[in-house]
Amino acid sequence: MVTTATCCHLLAASAVAVRRTVHGAEGSGVATSAVVGFGDLRHHDGRTLEENLSHSRQTSQVSDAPDQAGSSAQVASGRRGSLPKCRKLLIRGGPPVTQSFAGPPFDLDDLIPELATLGRRTTLLWPESGSPGVRDSSLGGPMLWPADEPWPYCGQPGHWAWPNEKSPAGTAPMVPVVQLFARDVPQLQFPEGTDVLQLVWCALIHPQDPACAALPQLYWRSEKEVLAGGVLRDIPVPQQGEYDEDFMPRPCTVSPTQMTEYPNWDFPEELRHALQPRIEEIEERFGLEYTQWACALQNKVGGYPAWNQPPNWPVCERDHRMEHLLSITGEADLDMDMGDMGGIYVFLCRQCPELPYTHRYDC
Structure with missing residues (x-):
């Protein structure tokens, strides 16, 4: 049986230099959370709106151009390519349009009032390759893990790393x-007594899981309690054959x-x-x-x-x-493809006292 994840890996392996596309549509330490509004004159990177517009167009042109030098380097290293922050257009349809997220250069609620009720607050993480510490919010970085709690391992039968589908791995460390601290993401509601x-996830492909990709586990903790107990x-590191490189994030602030x-x-x-004409006009x-x-x-x-x-x-x-709790995607500094430029999405039920969670994967 050809699963979604298998198809994604086949697609990724067939291309040396890949560009992140989808239907639909950075330091050391943690910066203080900022609020970016649609009418703001500057974005998180400090560029003005005009500079962002110019940068976006330049990025799109560069992303669409053949990267022959990069392709040669990637063939030599065996990697499957790096990932710019870009996606494919949904609204117009047609062929993929490689583009870079620049943010809105206008007040969208004024131009298209019907969209106002569909707006949702989100916190962008903007990962950048670095050396975060155990008390830093990070992606792929070290964790503030209790000394008296064993590090989690995964022993799901049949999990494997590309291209060794017929040679499953044994028990592997996650x-x-x-890792996110409440002080850095004030918009996120933490369970009482945690901050x-x-x-974590097992960085292998799991055919017994409906997502058939990496298998995540979610934890909520109290920083004070962990520090008090040590x-x-x-933290164990998976060895060759115990991980699929598509799901191994590089440490990022x-x-x-x-x-x-x-x-x-x-x-x-x-x-x-109904809104298509106005969207196209904008x-x-x-x-x-x-x-x-x-x-x-x-x-x-x-x-x-980020479907x-x-x-x-x-x-x-x-x-x-x-x-929706988290979207984890293969942005460039994380250095992971997640299949064919896929994403893992973590969901939480706050209506249930035990706070059950689950995940989805697509590519």
């Missing part, structure tokens, strides 16, 4: 993926930035068709596609999932629709 979110110093985003794949179909006027100024298709907390495919919202065992 890898750090996300640290941690996500921190685990020696984060710069949490709050903003409001609008739906991509979750755009109500009838409303999307795209033509500012030279930016809809997903560049309305959708945060990247690593983030809350908001809409690559049509939505697949989960419900808990009590039939409650779960909320």
Whole structure:
């Protein structure tokens, strides 16, 4: 049987230099959370709107050009390519349009008031390769793990690393993926008595899991309690054959930035068709596609999932629709492809006292 993950790996392996596209649409330490509004004159990178527009167009042109030098280097190293922050357009359809997220250069609620009720607050993480510490929010960095709690391992039968589907791995240590402290993401609601979110996953492909990709586990902790009991110093690292490189994040610092985003794949179909002419007019006027100024298709907390495919919202065992907690995508500094430029989305049910969670994967 050819699974979604297998197809994604086949697609990724067939291309040496790949560009991150989807249907639908950076330091050391943690920067203080910032609020970016649609009318702000500067974005998180300090560029003015005009500079951002120019940068976006230049990035799109560079991303579409053949990268012969990079291809040669990637063939020599055996890697499958690096990932710019770009996605493919949903609203107009047609062939993929490689583009870079620049943020909106206008007040979207004024131009398209019908979108106002669809806006959702999200915190963009903006990972940048660095050396975070155990008390830093990070992606792929070290974790504030209790010394008296064993590091988690995964022993799911049949899990494997590309291309060794017929040679499954044994029990393998999980890898750090996300660590967020409440002080850095004030918009995220933490369970009572906790102020640290941690996500680890087994970086192998799991055919017994519906997602058929990396298998995540979520933890909520109290920083004070962990420090009082001691921190685990020696976190095991998976060895060759115990991980798939597509799901091994490189340590990155984060710069949490709050903003409001609008739906991509979750755009109500009838409303999307009704607003199509105005959206196209704005795209033509500012030279930016809809997903560049309305959708945060990247690593983030809350908001809409950064879907690559049509939505697949989960419900808990009590039939409650779960909320989107995290989107983890293969941005460049993380150095992971996640299949064919895929994403893993973590969902939480706050209506249930035990706070059950689950995940989805697409590419």
